[in-house]
Amino acid sequence: MIAPKIKEIINSKGASVIRKMFEEGILLKKEYGDDNVFDFSLGNPDLDPPKEVVDAILEVAKDTTHGCHGYMPNAGYPEARLAMAEKVSGEQTVKLEEKNIVMTVGAASALNCVFKSILSSGDEVIVPAPFFAEYRHYVANFGGKLVEVPTKADFSLDVQAIEKMLSLKTAAVLINTPNNPTGKIYSESDIEELAAALKKHGNSCGRMPYLICDEPYRAIVYDGAKVPPVFPKYENAVVVSSFAKDLSIPGERIGYIAVNPKCEDSDEFISACTFCLRTLGCVNAPAFFQKVVAKSWNAKVDYSSYARRRDLLMAILDKAGFEYCRPQGAFYLFVKVPSRWNDDDSAFCDYLKKFFILSAPGNGFGKKGYFRLAYCVSEKTIVNSEKAFIAAAK
Numbered sequence: 001m002i003a004p005k006i007k008e009i010i011n012s013k014g015a016s017v018i019r020k021m022f023e024e025g026i027l028l029k030k031e032y033g034d035d036n037v038f039d040f041s042l043g044n045p046d047l048d049p050p051k052e053v054v055d056a057i058l059e060v061a062k063d064t065t066h067g068c069h070g071y072m073p074n075a076g077y078p079e080a081r082l083a084m085a086e087k088v089s090g091e092q093t094v095k096l097e098e099k100n101i102v103m104t105v106g107a108a109s110a111l112n113c114v115f116k117s118i119l120s121s122g123d124e125v126i127v128p129a130p131f132f133a134e135y136r137h138y139v140a141n142f143g144g145k146l147v148e149v150p151t152k153a154d155f156s157l158d159v160q161a162i163e164k165m166l167s168l169k170t171a172a173v174l175i176n177t178p179n180n181p182t183g184k185i186y187s188e189s190d191i192e193e194l195a196a197a198l199k200k201h202g203n204s205c206g207r208m209p210y211l212i213c214d215e216p217y218r219a220i221v222y223d224g225a226k227v228p229p230v231f232p233k234y235e236n237a238v239v240v241s242s243f244a245k246d247l248s249i250p251g252e253r254i255g256y257i258a259v260n261p262k263c264e265d266s267d268e269f270i271s272a273c274t275f276c277l278r279t280l281g282c283v284n285a286p287a288f289f290q291k292v293v294a295k296s297w298n299a300k301v302d303y304s305s306y307a308r309r310r311d312l313l314m315a316i317l318d319k320a321g322f323e324y325c326r327p328q329g330a331f332y333l334f335v336k337v338p339s340r341w342n343d344d345d346s347a348f349c350d351y352l353k354k355f356f357i358l359s360a361p362g363n364g365f366g367k368k369g370y371f372r373l374a375y376c377v378s379e380k381t382i383v384n385s386e387k388a389f390i391a392a393a394k
């Protein structure tokens with residue numbers, strides 16, 4: 001018998017709306033042709049992996065050293081951990097070592113390892129909304145409660161609102177920047193303010209929350225924007241990330257956890273995450289791709305085609321009269337549902353389907369009255385969608 005709580009989730013209307021939309025898209029394309037369906041439902045990066053990744057794949061494939069496919073230390077190969085330490089040291093402007101890293105099965109498994117490591121039943125994780133919909137499940141997996149705190153109108157952090165929700169139950173605050181679904185980068189001053197609020201709270205109650213930074217889109221930024229580091233501002237900080245989006249290898253399931261060396265229990269934190277990776281059944285991150293990313297993590301990738309697509313889609317939305325906040329990174333536009341729909345984003349996304357526009361309703365991301373368009377699709381799809389958006393807006 002399937003556990004009632006899982007049964008409830010898989011049979012609920014909201015279960016995997018995005019996946020369902022994506023699958024409907026495949027059927028529609030078969031019937032009406034690829035050029036006539038505008039599928040903005042899924043965040044599947046469509047750049048090819050860079051040459052450095054392909055070269056590394058070929059090089060690693062040639063390795064026939066005895067034992068090269070064997071088990072390894074659960075936290076990963078030393079060379080992969082060392083490479084990630086170098087990567088994160090550069091991004092965070094704080095020196096990390098191999099011992100501060102655990103290689104994981106994508107950012108999803110990194111988050112699950114972190115939550116399994118830190119959550120006791122009833123503990124809370126505060127998240128600014130909108131947020132990546134899977135967080136709900138990841139936190140619930142370990143008996144935690146996701147506490148959603150709305151961002152400001154421009155999707156920047158509302159630190160005062162977060163501060164009000166801090167309590168002895170707060171295990172962590174989870175931020176994702178650049179953000180899925182809004183493309184917002186939380187500013188340095190917002191991070192500073194958040195860090196100050198967390199320190200004040202932790203010092204007064206004796207439980208210093210972790211600040212978990214989910215950063216798979218860190219490299220995909222526009223107009224010269226930079227993602228501010230968190231480690232110099234807050235000691236109990238952890239970065240989780242992957243190469244799914246920046247190197248376009250989401251199917252290869254390779255990511256990592258990086259803990260601030262100054263975190264109060266950094267060594268124990270890594271031991272806990274390593275144990276949790278093992279006992280969640282992953283055992284270790286994929287061996288092959290640990291070796292690949294150890295060689296190719298600093299590949300130069302040109303993201304300008306995402307910027308172009310963002311601009312093309314924004315121009316179409318402007319013409320059609322939709323409202324949105326200009327994304328600073330990632331490859332999503334989070335668009336306001338026209339007012340006559342009374343914030344019913346699910347109904348509006350269903351309506352868009354009549355025009356062969358596939359999108360994701362905002363309520364899944366914790367924000368009613370919006371819909372998400374993933375513009376990691378061909379320029380042709382975007383250009384061809386203009387008439388459909390204009391017709392839908394009428």
Ligand SMILES: Cc1ncc(COP(=O)(O)O)c(C=O)c1O
Pocket residue numbers: 043105106107108109132176180214216241242243244250254255
């Ligand atoms: C914000 C965010 N976090 C985590 C993930 C999961 O990434 P991965 O495929 O590396 O597990 C995604 C994937 O879309 C994401 O958008």
